[in-house]
Amino acid sequence: MKVPVCVIVGAGPGNGAAFARAFSGAGYHIALLARGRDNLDALVSEIADARAYTYDATDPADAQRVFAAIREDLGAPQVLIYNASSRAFGDLDATSPDVFENAWRVNAYGCLLAAQQVVPAMRAAGLGNIVVIGATASLKGAAGFVAFAAAKAAQRSLAQSLARQLGPEGIHVSYVIIDAVVDTPGSRAMLPEAPDGFFAKPDDIAESVFFLTRQPRSA
Numbered sequence: 169m170k171v172p173v174c175v176i177v178g179a180g181p182g183n184g185a186a187f188a189r190a191f192s193g194a195g196y197h198i199a200l201l202a203r204g205r206d207n208l209d210a211l212v213s214e215i216a217d218a219r220a221y222t223y224d225a226t227d228p229a230d231a232q233r234v235f236a237a238i239r240e241d242l243g244a245p246q247v248l249i250y251n252a253s254s255r256a257f258g259d260l261d262a263t264s265p266d267v268f269e270n271a272w273r274v275n276a277y278g279c280l281l282a283a284q285q286v287v288p289a290m291r292a293a294g295l296g297n298i299v300v301i302g303a304t305a306s307l308k309g310a311a312g313f314v315a316f317a318a319a320k321a322a323q324r325s326l327a328q329s330l331a332r333q334l335g336p337e338g339i340h341v342s343y344v345i346i347d348a349v350v351d352t353p354g355s356r357a358m359l360p361e362a363p364d365g366f367f368a369k370p371d372d373i374a375e376s377v378f379f380l381t382r383q384p385r386s387a
Contacts, residue, residue, distance in 0.1 A: 171217075173245045175199040175238060177225055177282050178252035180207050182352040183301065186370035187249050188215045190378045197242045201225075201234060225252040225278030226270075235285035244289035247381055250279045251301045256315035263314045271319035276326055283330060287339065294338040297381040300327045304347045342380045346373060 174191040176184050179200035184207075188198045192215045200208050200215075201223035208220035219241060224230045238245065256263070256271035283298055290296025306324040309317030324343055331341035349355050351367035359366070 170243060171195065171197050172247070173197045173199065173238070173242045174247040174249065175201065175235075175245045175282075175286065176249045176251060177201045177223065177278070178250070178301075179211060179220075180251075181210070182350050183346075183370045183373055184251050185211055185214075186374035187251065187377060188218060189371070190374040191247065192216055192218060194378065196247070199238045199242060199245070225282065226273040228281055231281040231285050235282075239289070244293070245286045246290070246293075246295070247297045247299070248282055248286045249299045249301065249377065250282055252278050253301070253303075254316065254319065256319070257312055258314060259312050260314050268315040268318070271315035272322055275319035276322035279323055279326055287334065290334075290339045291337055296339045298327075298330065298334075298339065298341045299377055299380055300324075300341070300343045301377075302327070302343050302345045304345055306343075306345060338385075340381070340383065340385070342377075344373075344377060344380070 174196040176187050176198065178184055179188060179202045188200060188211060192198050198215060198218040200211050200218055200220045202208050203224060205222055212218050212220045221234045221237060223234050252274055254271045254274040256267050279300055286296065300323060302324055303320050305313050305317040306320035327341055327343040334341055346368060348368035349359065349366065351369050355367065
């Protein structure tokens with residue numbers, strides 16, 4: 169039997185690593201994509217059946233090159249998790265046009281590029297899952313999140329459009345809004361007084377994401 173493939177764009181030590189553990193434990197080959205190599209190498213050493221690919225989510229040429237390598241190395245992906253994001257925080261006065269544009273490129277444009285790479289094989293198979301990791305900012309923009317909120321809102325609308333188009337073809341598109349602070353060393357350092365229950369655990373988030381890829385179509 170062919171081993172299924174899960175691609176994680178934006179593979180880091182928090183949610184990305186948790187997604188990799190969840191899908192690897194379910195028997196998937198894992199393709200880990202990120203800009204930096206250090207986190208990728210650490211994850212590959214930890215997670216069975218994982219391969220690392222240095223990837224710029226905003227570069228169309230990189231999308232073609234890296235996804236072609238994944239298909240060659242592992243096979244066509246059955247699951248795409250788009251976890252790439254930007255930390256473009258700031259109000260109107262602190263947000264430059266370049267920062268604003270880059271936030272959109274990482275969150276929305278990059279999601280489009282990745283989806284275009286996996287959909288043809290999913291269409292041919294008549295099944296597949298695309299899970300986009302979003303944020304509360306996609307629904308409401310706070311004063312200090314001008315670029316981030318606009319980019320996440322664009323990403324959410326893109327995911328909704330993809331869901332409406334691809335659902336009838338058997339491809340399930342999900343948009344996951346994490347309305348919480350994810351438990352990472354960085355967030356713990358920023359909020360040292362917060363109780364343990366304040367944080368969302370990456371492994372628990374990953375369990376919900378994995379469920380979405382198993383959700384009955386009628387639901």
